[in-house]
Structures are given as C-alpha cells and as structure tokens.
Amino acid sequence: MTRRFLLLVCLLFPAMTSCSDPVTPAAVLYFVEHEPGAEPFRSRMVITAGFVRMDGGSDDPDFLLFDRADGTIYSVSSAEQQILIIRPRPMDAKPPADFRHQVVRDSAAFPAVGGHKVSHYELLTNGQRCYDLYAAADLLPEALLALRQYREVLAGQQAKTLPLAPPGTLSACDMANNVFLPARHLEHGFPVRLTDMTGKTLELVDYNAEFRATAAMLRLPADYKRLTIEELRMK
Numbered sequence: 001m002t003r004r005f006l007l008l009v010c011l012l013f014p015a016m017t018s019c020s021d022p023v024t025p026a027a028v029l030y031f032v033e034h035e036p037g038a039e040p041f042r043s044r045m046v047i048t049a050g051f052v053r054m055d056g057g058s059d060d061p062d063f064l065l066f067d068r069a070d071g072t073i074y075s076v077s078s079a080e081q082q083i084l085i086i087r088p089r090p091m092d093a094k095p096p097a098d099f100r101h102q103v104v105r106d107s108a109a110f111p112a113v114g115g116h117k118v119s120h121y122e123l124l125t126n127g128q129r130c131y132d133l134y135a136a137a138d139l140l141p142e143a144l145l146a147l148r149q150y151r152e153v154l155a156g157q158q159a160k161t162l163p164l165a166p167p168g169t170l171s172a173c174d175m176a177n178n179v180f181l182p183a184r185h186l187e188h189g190f191p192v193r194l195t196d197m198t199g200k201t202l203e204l205v206d207y208n209a210e211f212r213a214t215a216a217m218l219r220l221p222a223d224y225k226r227l228t229i230e231e232l233r234m235k
Contacts, residue, residue, distance in 0.1 A: 027047045042205075046211065061078035068146060072153075074220055084228075100126055103124075106122075113139060130196065133195075136192050152183060158178045
C-alpha cells in the first residue's frame with residue numbers, strides 16, 4: 001500500500017483507527033504466571049522506546065504504565081477510577097554486612113528460543129536459592145533494558161519501606177531480589193522462565209518484536225483521580 005493511497009484513505013475515512021490513532025514501534029511479550037496454590041494466568045508487556053505497559057493480555061482498563069523517560073510508574077484501577085503514582089527515589093539503604101551472592105550455571109543444553117541459546121542459572125544469596133532462571137542470550141535487548149529501569153525504580157521504593165519491616169520478616173532473598181540486586185536476573189539474557197524463592201513462576205510463551213502500539217494503549221485516563229504512593233502510605 002503506497003503512502004499516497006494511505007493519505008487518500010485517511011482523508012476519506014478519518015475515523016479509521018490507522019488514521020486517527022497513531023502507532024508506535026514496539027515489542028509485545030506474552031507470559032504465563034503461576035503462583036503456588038493459584039491457577040496460572042496470562043499477562044502481557046508492551047515495550048516502546050518511551051513506555052512499558054503491563055496488563056492482563058488485552059487492552060483492558062486495568063494496567064500499569066511505566067514512563068521510561070522520567071521513571072514514573074502509573075498503576076491504573078478502573079474499579080476505583082484511580083491512578084496510583086510511583087515516582088523514582090534514590091537508593092538510600094545500605095545492604096546487610098553479611099550479604100554474599102553466588103551464580104551457579106548449569107552445563108546442560110536446552111532448546112533455543114528464537115534462535116538464542118538458553119542457559120540455566122541458580123542465583124543465590126547467603127546460601128539461599130533466590131531465583132531459578134532460564135535465560136536466552138541476546139534475546140530482546142531493549143526489553144531487558146526497559147525491565148532493568150523498571151526494577152530499579154521499584155527497588156528505590158522498596159528501600160523506603162525497609163525500616164518499617166518487623167525484624168526477621170525479610171529474608172536475604174527478599175532484600176537481594178527486591179532492593180539491593182533488583183536486576184540480577186536480567187544479567188544473563190532475557191528470562192524465558194523465572195522462579196523465585198516463593199515458587200512464583202513467570203514464563204515467556206510468545207513475543208513479537210515488530211508490534212505496533214496504539215496511542216490509546218499508552219494513554220492514562222484523564223478523568224481518574226491521582227494518588228501518590230507517599231499519600232497512600234499516610235492513609
């Protein structure tokens with residue numbers, strides 16, 4: 001379809017989605033998540049140069065939007081007609097004095113994903129297995145970068161809550177995975193299967209690196225009330 005024909009179509013039929021709602025190059029990733037004692041469920045991640053959208057697999061009204069430019073996370077709830085705003089914070093916490101980390105790589109061969117070699121790793125802290133990881137080398141590098149940015153923002157917020165946790169309630173894996181080493185599972189390639197210390201598993205089941213995200217997918221509801229995470233903590 002030529003550009004001249006597309007222009008003519010848009011002039012004659014301006015309500016068409018392709019004309020009225022611009023699209024942005026993106027990658028879309030589909031996952032199956034499974035928590036112990038619960039039914040597996042599907043999730044989706046749409047990644048553009050400027051944003052990451054996480055949702056239940058479709059353009060439903062409940063989603064999370066991460067602004068990669070300024071590091072702000074927006075959690076949209078249609079039931080509450082509300083957007084929770086989580087802004088980045090500096091990492092102002094210090095790790096425990098006894099904090100030892102180890103990576104154990106399996107020498108076995110595993111099926112490739114998209115032509116990318118998959119390796120198996122165990123990520124340990126203080127002798128505890130914090131992650132069981134299958135990672136595909138050099139798969140979806142832009143998605144890896146976006147996920148690293150997102151995890152680091154969450155870690156800064158998690159660090160803020162460390163003093164509020166009762167003594168002994170946070171394990172070494174909790175602190176490593178969520179605060180001090182939030183992106184270590186992204187250092188060996190894209191995680192195609194990841195299980196944490198609680199048994200929660202995230203598995204990549206499909207992806208398309210040539211997706212097109214519509215502007216509506218990356219737009220926040222204008223009429224929803226907004227609440228910052230700091231305001232929520234004060235309630």
